[in-house]
Amino acid sequence: MRPTGRLHLGNLHGALGNWVELQNSGSYDCFYFVADWHAITSEYASTEDIRQNSLNMVIDWLAAGLDPDKSTLFVQSAVKEHAELFLLLSMITPLAWLTRNPTYKEMQTELSTKDLSTFGFLGYPVLQAADIIMYKAYGVPVGVDQLPHIELTREIARRFNYLYQKDVFPVPEPLLTSVPKLLGIDGRKMSKSYDNAVYLSDRGKELRQKIASMFTDPQRMRKKDPGNPEICNVFTFHGLYSPAPAVAEINRECRVAGIGCTDCKKMLAARVEEALAPVHERMDYYQRNGKEIEERIRKGNDEAAEIARRTMAEVREAVKI
Ligand code: AMP
Numbered sequence: 001m002r003p004t005g006r007l008h009l010g011n012l013h014g015a016l017g018n019w020v021e022l023q024n025s026g027s028y029d030c031f032y033f034v035a036d037w038h039a040i041t042s043e044y045a046s047t048e049d050i051r052q053n054s055l056n057m058v059i060d061w062l063a064a065g066l067d068p069d070k071s072t073l074f075v076q077s078a079v080k081e082h083a084e085l086f087l088l089l090s091m092i093t094p095l096a097w098l099t100r101n102p103t104y105k106e107m108q109t110e111l112s113t114k115d116l117s118t119f120g121f122l123g124y125p126v127l128q129a130a131d132i133i134m135y136k137a138y139g140v141p142v143g144v145d146q147l148p149h150i151e152l153t154r155e156i157a158r159r160f161n162y163l164y165q166k167d168v169f170p171v172p173e174p175l176l177t178s179v180p181k182l183l184g185i186d187g188r189k190m191s192k193s194y195d196n197a198v199y200l201s202d203r204g205k206e207l208r209q210k211i212a213s214m215f216t217d218p219q220r221m222r223k224k225d226p227g228n229p230e231i232c233n234v235f236t237f238h239g240l241y242s243p244a245p246a247v248a249e250i251n252r253e254c255r256v257a258g259i260g261c262t263d264c265k266k267m268l269a270a271r272v273e274e275a276l277a278p279v280h281e282r283m284d285y286y287q288r289n290g291k292e293i294e295e296r297i298r299k300g301n302d303e304a305a306e307i308a309r310r311t312m313a314e315v316r317e318a319v320k321i
Contacts, residue, residue: 099122142174183236
């Protein structure tokens with residue numbers, strides 16, 4: 001994850017929640033990292049917040065339940081091997097694979113205030129491929145927006161193995177959650193860049209106000225109009241935060257105009273607040289104990305670097321340099 005700001009509920013339901021589950025399942029060797037070089041691809045002109053954002057992001061991870069005793073948590077820029085593998089992979093990646101990447105075009109349009117026609121921005125999926133295959137990952141837990149990048153990573157891994165006649169890298173699979181794309185309060189994909197996000201750190205009045213301003217079924221203008229929960233984002237959120245009988249009741253009552261959007265949102269806000277309470281408690285603890293986090297990350301960096309060194313020895317051997 002890129003340290004470009006606090007994490008939001010899209011990050012949680014699309015990826016981070018899954019990270020915690022994979023970690024706790026005990027069946028995976030998990031590597032999660034702060035993609036600070038990736039943050040620079042779009043934030044190169046204002047890098048002053050990256051360090052603080054990195055720390056805040058790790059605080060959000062720990063608050064959500066990641067545990068450095070179970071997973072390797074590290075910072076990308078602390079493991080320089082990522083840059084070396086990126087360079088070697090860039091040699092074998094055809095330019096057309098990058099120019100046709102849908103996120104490349106999409107982000108250039110969406111973030112039109114930033115000049116993203118840079119070499120680094122075009123090439124970041126190659127860096128991402130290096131980040132993934134460095135650890136010989138066979139599963140990558142991401143949201144659906146990342147699928148084109150995982151596909152590209154698979155092609156690059158295959159091409160490397162083919163060109164150098166050695167199966168150095170497994171071909172990784174994406175690991176999606178049941179909510180691969182959560183919408184924000186304005187109905188677009190929830191994103192830091194769109195100013196439509198509910199943050200993991202939002203609480204109290206701020207949280208309630210954000211939920212109160214969420215878009216609902218656009219056809220439902222008045223309380224007495226029957227609604228359609230299938231196209232209502234507030235209902236999607238109820239599916240994530242309310243128990244099944246409550247969701248069934250809202251579904252029924254909304255369709256017959258038995259419940260209005262304001263009450264429905266108030267109920268949702270109470271559920272979200274309740275669900276986030278233990279997360280906020282942990283967040284407050286880690287916020288006060290930044291030194292402890294830095295220590296844990298240093299250990300994670302060492303663990304990751306050890307594996308990266310081994311992989312790079314194999315890579316140099318295969319490339320014959
Ligand atoms: P980013 O903030 O773009 O670096 O994304 C970090 C992770 O969160 C990636 O795995 C994304 O796929 C996931 N993600 C970001 N926004 C959403 C969203 N609105 N819904 C689901 N997953 C998301």
